[in-house]
Amino acid sequence: MTDHWHAPLRHVKGSELSGDTRQTSGMTRLEAISGKTVGSSKVWMGQTHVAPATSSGDHHHGETETAIYVVSGHPVFVFAEGEREVRLETSPGDYVFVPPFVPHREENPGAEEAVVVIARSSQEGVVVNLPSLWAPVD
Structure with a gap:
């Protein structure tokens, strides 16, 4: 028996x-x-770093819920809402919630590295990388 x-x-x-x-x-x-x-x-928790002028590949996190806290930089979280591309532009101190199975990507249009803290409802860092779903918007 565990104490x-x-x-x-x-x-x-x-x-x-x-x-x-x-x-x-x-x-x-x-x-x-x-x-x-x-x-x-x-729970799984960690950090993600995105270099300046970089975009991540498209991905989702399976059945896990993901909570994100922006530590530094101004990352942009991009996802599709129907046929429309939605861009969430964030600043340090902001939070983002990513529901299960939602394809998305992170972009860092800024000149400094973007760092976020991530928490997921899993004991593993669930990541499902996807082929490019849409072209990044310049």
Whole structure:
């Protein structure tokens, strides 16, 4: 029987984040909290870095819900609403919610790296890379 009252807290230092997780072209995902790193069973958490003037590949996160917090830069989150392309332009301090299975991409039109913190309702960094769904808008 597990003693839930005395389980240890786990500390993952920023310098210990792992790139050993599923990746998408045009961005770098770093894993902090996961089943693999700390034994979590219901949450995955990490960071994504998008270089200046870069666009990620199209992807979705399967059945997981994804919450995003913008740390730095001004990333743009692009998705389709019917036939229309929607662009969410963000700033540091903003949050974005990505529902399950929604294809999207991240763009960084700015001159500085964009960094976001991501939390998912899974113990794994679920990423399904897709063929290009639509051409990036300049």
